Amino acid sequence: MQYNRVLLKLSGEALMGDRQYGIDPKRLAEYATEIKSVTDQGVEVAIVIGGGNIFRGVSGASKGMDRVTGDHMGMLATVINGLALQSALEDAGIPTRLQSAIKINEVAEPFIRRKAMRHLEKGRVVIFGGGTGNPYFTTDSAAVLRAIEIDADVILKGTRVDGIYTSDPEKDDRATKFDFISFQDVISKGLKVMDTTAFTLSQENKLPIIVFDMNVPGNLLKVVTGEKIGTKVNL
Secondary structure (H helix, E strand, C coil): CCCCEEEEEECHHHHHCCCCCCCCHHHHHHHHHHHHHHHCCCCEEEEEECCCCCCCHHHHHHCCCCHHHHHHHHHHHHHHHHHHHHHHHHHCCCCEEEEECCCCCCCCEECCHHHHHHHHHCCCEEEEECCCCCCCCCHHHHHHHHHHHCCCCEEEEEECCCCEECCCCCCCCCCCEECEEEHHHHHHHCCCCCCHHHHHHHHHCCCCEEEEECCCCCHHHHHHCCCCCCEEEEC
């Protein structure tokens, strides 16, 4: 394996499948299968998942809602998604733990770094919910922060696009894909990989990011084994 411990970042929208909102059980089962193919090889997997399929704080704030309230609602949405993903993983025979940055002791452990790392060492998939526990920070920031805290080798950002392009490939037929790009080039070209806070934190800690299409069966395992799938962002 190219990587021994990875942080997989999934968007909440990814769980919708072909739906307009909510959670698609079929998509959850597909993701569980992909993750199992990696854990079966002994790779330690942690996951941060967004909540945009249920509620997005920025969207609520743009319509007049208090931003802090909206962000707290978004954090709770990530816990809901974490519970759904946990159930799907356990149905696939994968031991998991859900840790939340917001204390909800009845449904999730509080985030404790040493406990999370111990779970990973024991072969459990650890799902981090609740974002960072603070408003004004995205789940991208939470993903980078948790990846640094658990000493992950890489951040794998699973999307519906097969990498980073010069422009949005869903809107521009002339968009070209990067196989590799530096942090500095991403910034200078104004490419949207993650929000600025998350991206800068990753750059400062020399933590590589791989953006790939999570919806293609087998891609996750290929990335972890070192195949050139998606786009790698590094120094």
